[in-house]
Amino acid sequence: MAQANPERVLRDLHTLRAMGAYRTGVHRPTLSAQDMEARRWLVAQLRETGAEASIDGIASVVSRAMGDGPKLLAGSHLESQNHAGWLDGALGVVYALEAARAVAEDAGLAGAGAGVDVIAFADEEGHFGHFHGSRSFTGALTEAEIDAARNRTDGRPLREALAEAGLAGLPRAQLEQGRHGAFLEAHIEQGDRLERAGLRVGVVTSIVAIWQYRITFEGAQNHAGTTSMAARRDAGAALTRFCQRIEARFPEVAGPHSVWTVGRITLDPGAPSIIPGRAEMLFQFRDADRAVLDRMRARLEALVAEANAEGRCPATLETLGQSEPAVMHPRARGALEAAAERVAPGAWMALPSGAGHDAQYMAPLMPTGMLFTPSIGGVSHHWTEDTAEQDIALGAQVFVAAADALLRG
Amino acid sequence: MAQANPERVLRDLHTLRAMGAYRTGVHRPTLSAQDMEARRWLVAQLRETGAEASIDGIASVVSRAMGDGPKLLAGSHLESQNHAGWLDGALGVVYALEAARAVAEDAGLAGAGAGVDVIAFADEEGHFGHFHGSRSFTGALTEAEIDAARNRTDGRPLREALAEAGLAGLPRAQLEQGRHGAFLEAHIEQGDRLERAGLRVGVVTSIVAIWQYRITFEGAQNHAGTTSMAARRDAGAALTRFCQRIEARFPEVAGPHSVWTVGRITLDPGAPSIIPGRAEMLFQFRDADRAVLDRMRARLEALVAEANAEGRCPATLETLGQSEPAVMHPRARGALEAAAERVAPGAWMALPSGAGHDAQYMAPLMPTGMLFTPSIGGVSHHWTEDTAEQDIALGAQVFVAAADALLRG
Numbered sequence: 001m002a003q004a005n006p007e008r009v010l011r012d013l014h015t016l017r018a019m020g021a022y023r024t025g026v027h028r029p030t031l032s033a034q035d036m037e038a039r040r041w042l043v044a045q046l047r048e049t050g051a052e053a054s055i056d057g058i059a060s061v062v063s064r065a066m067g068d069g070p071k072l073l074a075g076s077h078l079e080s081q082n083h084a085g086w087l088d089g090a091l092g093v094v095y096a097l098e099a100a101r102a103v104a105e106d107a108g109l110a111g112a113g114a115g116v117d118v119i120a121f122a123d124e125e126g127h128f129g130h131f132h133g134s135r136s137f138t139g140a141l142t143e144a145e146i147d148a149a150r151n152r153t154d155g156r157p158l159r160e161a162l163a164e165a166g167l168a169g170l171p172r173a174q175l176e177q178g179r180h181g182a183f184l185e186a187h188i189e190q191g192d193r194l195e196r197a198g199l200r201v202g203v204v205t206s207i208v209a210i211w212q213y214r215i216t217f218e219g220a221q222n223h224a225g226t227t228s229m230a231a232r233r234d235a236g237a238a239l240t241r242f243c244q245r246i247e248a249r250f251p252e253v254a255g256p257h258s259v260w261t262v263g264r265i266t267l268d269p270g271a272p273s274i275i276p277g278r279a280e281m282l283f284q285f286r287d288a289d290r291a292v293l294d295r296m297r298a299r300l301e302a303l304v305a306e307a308n309a310e311g312r313c314p315a316t317l318e319t320l321g322q323s324e325p326a327v328m329h330p331r332a333r334g335a336l337e338a339a340a341e342r343v344a345p346g347a348w349m350a351l352p353s354g355a356g357h358d359a360q361y362m363a364p365l366m367p368t369g370m371l372f373t374p375s376i377g378g379v380s381h382h383w384t385e386d387t388a389e390q391d392i393a394l395g396a397q398v399f400v401a402a403a404d405a406l407l408r409g
Numbered sequence: 410m411a412q413a414n415p416e417r418v419l420r421d422l423h424t425l426r427a428m429g430a431y432r433t434g435v436h437r438p439t440l441s442a443q444d445m446e447a448r449r450w451l452v453a454q455l456r457e458t459g460a461e462a463s464i465d466g467i468a469s470v471v472s473r474a475m476g477d478g479p480k481l482l483a484g485s486h487l488e489s490q491n492h493a494g495w496l497d498g499a500l501g502v503v504y505a506l507e508a509a510r511a512v513a514e515d516a517g518l519a520g521a522g523a524g525v526d527v528i529a530f531a532d533e534e535g536h537f538g539h540f541h542g543s544r545s546f547t548g549a550l551t552e553a554e555i556d557a558a559r560n561r562t563d564g565r566p567l568r569e570a571l572a573e574a575g576l577a578g579l580p581r582a583q584l585e586q587g588r589h590g591a592f593l594e595a596h597i598e599q600g601d602r603l604e605r606a607g608l609r610v611g612v613v614t615s616i617v618a619i620w621q622y623r624i625t626f627e628g629a630q631n632h633a634g635t636t637s638m639a640a641r642r643d644a645g646a647a648l649t650r651f652c653q654r655i656e657a658r659f660p661e662v663a664g665p666h667s668v669w670t671v672g673r674i675t676l677d678p679g680a681p682s683i684i685p686g687r688a689e690m691l692f693q694f695r696d697a698d699r700a701v702l703d704r705m706r707a708r709l710e711a712l713v714a715e716a717n718a719e720g721r722c723p724a725t726l727e728t729l730g731q732s733e734p735a736v737m738h739p740r741a742r743g744a745l746e747a748a749a750e751r752v753a754p755g756a757w758m759a760l761p762s763g764a765g766h767d768a769q770y771m772a773p774l775m776p777t778g779m780l781f782t783p784s785i786g787g788v789s790h791h792w793t794e795d796t797a798e799q800d801i802a803l804g805a806q807v808f809v810a811a812a813d814a815l816l817r818g
Contacts, residue, residue: 191635208634212681223789224670225617225695225763226600229660231787236671237656243649251638261633262645263681265674272621272672272691272729274790282681286634320681354634378640380632381683 002102002109002407004095004400006393012094013392015041016078017086025383026086029153030079030127031059031161038078038090039120045097046118049104057170058141059122059162060133065100065115070407072116073180073366074099074399076187077124077133077358082153085385087188087392091373093120095186095396099403106404114407117180119173121358127151128158130321134361136172175365182332182406183362186371186399188387190355192378200391201348201398202372203336206327207360208257208286208352209293212320213300215242219313221269221277236267236276238313243281245303250285253299255292257352260285279313288325288352297322326360332369332406339401340371344394355380371399411511411518411816413504413809415802421503422801424450425487426495434792435495438562439488439536440468440570447487447499448529454506455527458513466579467550468531468571469542474509474524479816481525482589482775483508483808485596486533486542486767491562494794496597496801500782502529504595504805508812515813523816526589528582530767536560537567539730543770545581584774591741591815592771595780595808597796599764601787609800610757610807611781612745615736616769617666617695617761618702621729622709624651628722630678630686645676645685647722652690654712659694662708664701668763669694688722697734697761706731735769741778741815748810749780753803764789780808 019041020026020034028034039061046053046063053063061078065071076092100116103109121133128149135141149158162168194202219235243262250260262283267276285296300317307315333350340348353370362368373387373395387395428450429435429443437443448470455462455472462472470487474480485501509525512518530542538558544550558567571577603611628644652671659669671692676685694705713726742759749757762779771777782796782804796804 189635190632191637192640210634210682221791222787223599223764224672224693225619225668225765226598226784226789227668227763227787228600228666229663229668231601234670236674237652240649240652240671240674241656243646244653247646247650254638257637259634259636259638261643261682261684262649263633263676263683263685264679265645265649265676267672267674270673272693273619273670274672275670276672284633284681354636355632356634375635378631378636380635382630 002106002400002404004098004102004396006396009094009098009396010389010392012097013090016090020080022083023383025084025385026080027083028080029082030123030125031165035079036165042078042093042097042120046100049100051100055167056173057167058132058136058172059165059167060137060173061120062173063100063118065117067113067115069113069115070409071180072182072184072403072406073119074116074184074403075119075121076185078120079123079125079127081125081381083383084381085188085383087387088380088385089124091188091392092186095399098396099400102400103403103407109407116403124358127153131358131361134358137175138361138365139174180366182367182369183359184332184369184399184403185357185359186395187357188385189372189375190380191375193351194349194372194374195376195378197349199347199349200374200394201340201344203333203340203348203350204328204353204370204372205333205350206288206325206352207357208288208354209323209325210284210286210356211293211297211322212282212284214318214320215281215283215304216316216318217279217313219277222275224273224275227275232275233312234275235279235313238307238311238315239265239279239281242303242307242315245307249303250296250299253295255287255289258285258287258292258296259354286354290325323360326363328363328369329367332367335402335405336369336371336398339398339405343397343401371395411515411809411813413507413511413805415805418503418507418805419798419801421506422499425499431492432792434493434794435489436492437489438491439532439534440574444488445574451487451502451506451529455509458509460509464576465582466576467541467545467581468574468576469546469582470529471582472509472527474526476522476524478522478524479818480523480589481591481593481812481815482528483525483593483812484528484530485594487529488532488534488536490534490790492792493790494597494792496796497789497794498533500597500801501595504808507805508809511809512812512816518816525812533767540767540770543767546584547770547774548583589775591776591778592768593741593778593808593812594766594768595804596766597794598781598784599789600784602760603758603781603783604785604787606758608756608758609783609803610749610753612742612749612757612759613737613762613779613781614742614759615697615734615761616766617697617763618732618734619693619695619765620702620706620731621691621693623727623729624690624692624713625725626688626722628686631684633682633684636684641684642721643684644688644722647716647720647724648674648688648690651712651716651724654716658708658712659705662704664696664698666761667694667696667701667705695763699734732769735772737772737778738776741776744811744814745778745780745807748807748814752806752810780804
């Protein structure tokens with residue numbers, strides 16, 4: 001039976017941690033020198049398993065195992081958020097690499113031509129766009145979208161960054177329909193549910209949908225000293241009032257696991273002595289239940305209508321994205337649960353993923369499962385993000401055992 | 410008696426309007442090519458009156474009338490806010506120029522050695538700092554502050570901008586104590602009180618004080634999908650709640666003319682899927698009454714204390730500036746009121762200035778008065794700002810008549 005080698009997994013994770021090291025985390029934005037170093041390192045590791053491996057035209061690392069037997073697809077992403085954690089993405093890539101190695105080293109599986117194709121999807125963290133790697137691999141990313149994509153931090157065109165990385169003109173790898181029996185992704189939880197429950201492994205039930213909106217208020221820009229309070233049409237004040245409507249009225253329609261967030265507020269022009277003439281906020285909510293999502297959307301529309309009926313600064317609601325919840329497949333989820341119960345009896349739980357993952361793009365196309373390791377203190381997208389090393393090792397054993405079981409059918 | 414020439418005033422204002430024209434307004438930021446063109450133009454006009462005139466080391470234009478008789482100081486500023494109105498600043502400079510010309514043309518006053526010194530204070534609009542021109546002229550601006558000053562839009566050092574304009578190393582003009590019997594400044598109202606009252610001239614009673622604060626909320630940055638609503642310490646939500654406290658509770662302590670404004674809100678890191686770990690707002694209030702200012706400050710402190718007592722995101726209050734209200738001098742104000750009643754009987758009113766002006770720095774040093782022209786629609790700091798041409802002409806006549814009266818004692 002294919003077995004994970006925990007020392008090898010930890011060694012590889014520490015090797016990646018050194019690429020773009022920032023305090024105890026990493027700064028490895030998509031297509032940075034450190035990110036490309038990590039991608040080239042992964043290609044070399046994958047070739048050592050006997051697979052074909054390369055970086056494709058969108059910067060995903062893709063490998064193809066030899067043999068005519070059953071195949072799995074496994075992976076995650078290599079780039080990080082800015083100044084963020086060492087495990088977000090890298091953990092799932094190294095688990096997938098370890099699964100490929102363990103299967104290649106298992107005489108029975110290798111002899112039967114079984115194998116694990118590994119993928120490190122480009123730019124899951126969205127430095128240049130929205131899930132470019134998984135959307136390219138599944139055929140949803142157009143050349144026109146790549147033409148238009150720019151780095152969210154410095155505005156640099158994606159085409160320019162790809163060319164500097166030596167990837168211009170390379171083909172973009174496409175999923176071969178029917179090749180893989182399942183897709184598995186491991187990831188750090190990014191929340192505190194495992195830690196609060198005192199558990200060491202999580203098996204994902206579904207990945208929540210994210211519904212995102214821009215809400216804009218139009219007022220009248222004017223001088224903050226000479227315009228009486230009664231005469232004002234202050235777009236910023238309209239916006240902060242609207243935030244309080246959300247705070248008061250969203251709990252009435254939300255589900256027990258729903259979350260909602262105002263992540264950005266912009267007052268225009270943003271000067272201390274000018275009444276904001278325009279104000280804009282980015283708002284999102286998440287849930288795994290479509291009915292709850294629909295209720296929250298209806299409430300949002302109602303609050304915008306109320307604000308427009310009462311206020312002097314017209315509000316506009318613009319939909320930026322509404323994804324579908326992705327339910328994990330019973331076979332993939334079952335393999336992970338059975339492996340967890342065998343390797344870590346009583347120390348695992350099933351839970352939804354509050355974060356988006358590349359797996360949500362694979363779920364419509366093949367049986368897909370996800371495994372979580374605990375986040376210490378629930379920290380995510382910060383350089384202090386971490387999982388205890390014994391839990392990293394345990395997760396690898398569960399992951400490889402599930403891959404083994406899925407390959408044996 | 411010295412008389413304004415309204416055609417000359419309008420011609421000059423239209424000449425300045427062409428320097429950095431933007432739609433019907435101007436874009437003439439401090440030390441831009443268009444701003445320097447305006448300053449050089451003013452120097453040339455002042456020299457034609459027989460005065461000494463030059464641009465000094467902080468970019469103020471300063472003239473010195475000839476003769477040993479009584480002198481007034483008059484002026485305002487030439488630069489504009491970005492993409493703003495054609496009259497904000499320029500109107501007061503052209504009225505002062507017209508007063509200097511009219512006095513020089515008046516045989517009696519000129520024969521007695523009377524004259525009007527004109528000043529266009531640098532950077533009243535604060536592109537590089539806080540009232541640099543008037544604070545330099547009155548000795549409050551240090552070399553160290555100039556060393557540290559940077560453009561608020563592009564971060565360019567003031568020293569670099571001064572050097573490129575050819576002003577590096579020039580002396581900075583200083584007020585000669587006792588030289589001037591009074592300071593007069595004219596300005597567009599920037600509010601709608603004259604228009605609402607159907608009046609054409611305003612005489613300022615006092616310039617409000619501006620008290621400015623930065624209020625910061627510290628939360629915990631975390632993932633917007635995986636952190637439950639109960640576990641969050643959302644600094645942005647704490648900030649918008651605080652804004653609602655201000656909206657609800659400031660009217661209880663404010664005076665009838667008090668104004669308060671949240672001009673800028675920044676959520677850190679400002680990403681759609683990250684719970685803000687830090688949030689900051691710029692808040693200011695204004696009033697001409699020190700007792701009202703003290704009450705509003707006490708209320709602000711109380712609201713911060715309440716937020717800290719109830720909330721999970723500690724709030725910090727930082728004072729950015731607390732100026733004193735500037736009361737206009739009875740002699741200067743009286744000269745303006747008498748001139749207004751003679752030139753525009755029944756068509757003027759006394760009113761406070763809600764905006765800050767260079768005059769507030771002159772008021773502690775000599776008898777100071779201010780005149781307002783009406784703002785159409787109350788618009789300010791926007792390219793649509795305007796005063797009817799017949800009101801511009803009327804204002805110039807009042808201004809020159811008041812200067813004449815003050816020079817004659």
